Amino acid sequence: MERIHVTMRARPLSAEDAKTSPWRIFGNSIAIPNHSKFEFDRIFGEDCKTFEVYESKTKNIVVAVVRGFNGTVFAYGQTNSGKTHTIRGSATEPGVIPLAVRKEMQSGPLKVRVAELILHCPRLCKRPN
Template identity: 80%
Template sequence: MERIYVTVRARPLSPEDAKSSPWRVSGNSIFFSTQSSKFEFDRIFGEECKTAEVYQARTKEIVAAAVRGFNGTVFAYGQTNSGKTHTMRGSTTEPGVIPLAVRDLFDIIQEDTNREFLLRMSYMEIYNEEIN
């Protein structure tokens, strides 16, 4: 597993925004329609992608590794309205990365009857360079 894995999740745009957005996605690259520069990522999730797919791509492995004693971090970064809460917290119809990780964690623990686990959990938001 690479040490750092950077992905982009494209949020569905309104038809109005889609007309004016200068950004184009091709494979795992994003480029500005009027310029030649291109930004490459480990993976780009398209507008149709579901949160479960985002979770499966890497966080699932990080959760499994954490149970084996490896530290891991998952964080979402983006401007306001870009979809961080949708991806991380989600909803009852489409749970986010945090509830999916917690569910997986308890499933793994339940299957391992030979070990005793102590769980502590916290999550935080950095907003305007302040930790909340």
């Protein structure tokens, strides 16, 4: 298996957010011009469909798992950033888990463990003394 790849999927901005957002995507970087810049292995733009994310980045992980290797697909981001949409999907646009089950895991009996954890803490919690 290859090294860890970090990709980003930009969710479409509302009309109001688009007017005020300082973020700009340049190739595989997202930046606030003249301030901060973050590099990724790949950035999927706002018009990207989940199938493209699956085919480009998730499929190889799933195929490796079917062959007996370990693999992880991890979605991280703030509330309403599109994590659940990408992982679970909807009736009209399946997420990466339904796509994996439909496409890669139909070759016969297979035992796969999937864990979904949702961590939510709006502020840093202090450890008790």
